[in-house]
Amino acid sequence: MQGLTDKNSRPMEVVNYRQLKEEIEKLKKEKNAVILAHYYQRPEIQDIADFVGDSLELARKATEVDTEIIVFCGVHFMGETAKVLNPSKKVLLPEPKAGCAMADMATKEEVLKLKEKYPNAWVVSYVNTTAEVKTISDICCTSANAVRIIEKIPSEEIIFVPDKGLAYHVSKKVKGKKIIPFEGFCPDHYLFTKNMLLKLKEKYPNAPVGVHPETPPEVQDMADFVGSTSQLLKWATSDQLDAQEVIIITEIGLKYQMEKINPKRKYIFPTPEEGVGYLFCAQMKSVSLEKVYETLKEEKNEITLPSEVIEKAYKPIKRMLELS
Ligand code: 13P
Ligand code: SF4
Numbered sequence: 001m002q003g004l005t006d007k008n009s010r011p012m013e014v015v016n017y018r019q020l021k022e023e024i025e026k027l028k029k030e031k032n033a034v035i036l037a038h039y040y041q042r043p044e045i046q047d048i049a050d051f052v053g054d055s056l057e058l059a060r061k062a063t064e065v066d067t068e069i070i071v072f073c074g075v076h077f078m079g080e081t082a083k084v085l086n087p088s089k090k091v092l093l094p095e096p097k098a099g100c101a102m103a104d105m106a107t108k109e110e111v112l113k114l115k116e117k118y119p120n121a122w123v124v125s126y127v128n129t130t131a132e133v134k135t136i137s138d139i140c141c142t143s144a145n146a147v148r149i150i151e152k153i154p155s156e157e158i159i160f161v162p163d164k165g166l167a168y169h170v171s172k173k174v175k176g177k178k179i180i181p182f183e184g185f186c187p188d189h190y191l192f193t194k195n196m197l198l199k200l201k202e203k204y205p206n207a208p209v210g211v212h213p214e215t216p217p218e219v220q221d222m223a224d225f226v227g228s229t230s231q232l233l234k235w236a237t238s239d240q241l242d243a244q245e246v247i248i249i250t251e252i253g254l255k256y257q258m259e260k261i262n263p264k265r266k267y268i269f270p271t272p273e274e275g276v277g278y279l280f281c282a283q284m285k286s287v288s289l290e291k292v293y294e295t296l297k298e299e300k301n302e303i304t305l306p307s308e309v310i311e312k313a314y315k316p317i318k319r320m321l322e323l324s
Contacts, residue, residue: 017044020289024048027296033069035292036061038078039229040253040284045073045292052257054230055081055127056142060321062086071296072303073287075100080131083303084313094291096301098283102214103128105184106162111136114159118180122155125316126163128186131305133161135312138319143213143228145324147173152323165190169213169226188281189214192249196276197222200247203275204268208243210236212250219249229254237262251281 025048028035036058037049046052051061055078062070062082069090072079077100079093106125111133115123125137126146134140141149143166150158150170156177160167162184171179192215201209201222210225210232220226225235229250236246237258245266248254258267270279295301305313 017289020293021048024289024293024296027293031069031296031299032067033071033296034065034067035071035073036065036082037073038075038253038284039233039257040251040281041073041287042253042285043256044289045287046253046256048289048292049073054142054144054228056144056228056324057230058082059085059127059142059317063321065089069296069299071292073292074098075103075281075283076303077103077128077130079303080305080313081127081317083305084131084134084310084317087307087310090299091303092295092299093301093303094288094295095286098286100128100186100283101188102162102184102186103130103133106130106133106182108132108136111159111161111182114161114180114182118157118159120155121157121159121178121180122153123159123161124150124153125161126166127317127320128163129161131309131313134316135309137161137316139323140316140320141324142320143169144230145320146170146213149320149323150174150177150179163214165214165216165220168217169220172220186214188251188279189249190216192216192219192270192276192279194218194222196270197247197249199275200268200270204245204247206243207245207247207268208241209247209249211248215249223249233257233261236267237265241265249279251279251284253281253284 035049037052062085071092075098083091122138125140127142159180161182164181167181208224211223247268252269255267255269270276
């Protein structure tokens with residue numbers, strides 16, 4: 001942001017968000033760039049994005065982009081997926097240190113060990129994995145399509161990497177297949193407990209409950225609806241849902257879109273005001289407007305991957321997009 005000032009020569013740091021947003025808009029046109037953002041991003045980031053979505057929608061969108069630059073407001077594995085789908089484009093991650101703790105729990109070596117133990121099993125990787133892990137996976141999935149993908153693939157035995165919460169959801173829904181879960185989890189979703197949900201339910205006895213499948217099994221078992229961020233958004237804002245208020249157990253960023261789409265309903269997320277701690281992904285929230293501006297201006301923080309990794313990681317992602 002160096003050198004950028006407002007009309008009164010105030011440095012950019014003290015200039016309001018509006019000017020920053022205008023500067024980003026200008027840069028986007030000048031540089032032929034598009035901004036993609038996940039639902040967990042801060043509201044001001046969702047507002048400047050050309051497209052906001054869940055992991056599956058963002059991966060799909062990344063295949064349709066015709067600009068030279070993609071600024072990916074999300075965590076590292078999402079930027080990697082966009083790069084794998086668009087190897088010739090510049091994919092920039094405004095906060096290069098924004099990783100996903102769950103994705104980092106599964107290493108290629110550990111997955112290979114499981115493959116050795118279960119040689120007939122297919123490896124199904126949640127997109128929340130590194131590109132390295134994708135290179136040894138048979139197919140990818142997201143929380144929006146995991147059930148459909150596992151129903152459709154020919155294997156009876158599945159090594160499911162890395163989320164044991166999503167593995168539980170799939171095992172409940174898909175009959176006749178053996179799911180071998182990897183011991184990974186999302187430290188933000190998995191720390192939400194049954195007692196916390198009981199507390200919210202006691203306070204709002206008439207509110208139906210929607211939860212993300214990254215929550216623990218006992219929380220999923222108490223829910224009226226289990227779904228990905230986009231599925232929760234659709235369910236909670238629908239006019240078909242007969243409720244004045246609804247309890248949603250996922251990252252707080254999704255509340256912004258819910259209120260935008262259907263402001264008549266009250267969306268109760270875990271927050272200290274509700275008597276339970278925030279469900280908050282610090283990595284997702286580490287992206288700021290200032291970082292988007294600087295990244296785009298300097299075309300820095302580019303995602304790079306060896307061509308061999310791109311080639312091998314492309315196959316399971318493409319398979320997923322074809323099947324879902
Ligand atoms: P979605 O697939 O629902 O976008 O979730 C991604 C994620 O990281 C949830 O924690
Ligand atoms: Fe990863 Fe959890 Fe953050 Fe989603 S919420 S990006 S799974 S750490």
